[in-house]
């Protein structure tokens with residue numbers, strides 16, 4: 001038997017779609033970062049986030065834009081990046097994603113900070 005991918009272990013593509021749907025609803029209605037998504041098509045965003053997550057969970061290619069291209073115009077700050085991370089962790093816990101997959105997923109996200117934010121810092125300065 002070939003080893004199961006992380007995507008298979010967390011319940012497959014349908015389960016991932018449910019998780020991302022809840023996550024993106026949370027992100028786009030969040031008091032701190034929701035405003036950034038005012039002019040963004042939520043269904044398209046969900047589909048691309050699913051494609052992106054599936055790609056790092058061992059379930060096929062990412063079909064969206066390079067992350068740097070998609071995020072530059074939004075001028076995202078470190079604190080906003082951290083907020084998305086908090087919402088992601090909360091959602092992964094609620095969906096009972098196995099701990100090792102959850103930790104890999106969060107680490108994968110943290111490693112992308114420089115692609116997404118314009119200040120690149122983890123903390124407030126001063």
Ligand code: HEM
Pocket residue numbers: 033036037040045048049052063064065066067070071074076080081082084108109110112113116
């Ligand atoms: C590592 C963390 C992140 C990942 C993996 C990620 C992933 C994605 C993906 C896959 C897309 C779709 C790209 C496309 O349209 O082809 C997207 C778009 C977007 N993301 Fe992120 N994102 C991250 C962090 C953030 C943060 C921190 C914010 C804001 C707080 C944010 C705001 C947005 C917005 C506003 C769009 C829509 C872009 C547009 O159509 O203009 N993202 N993101």
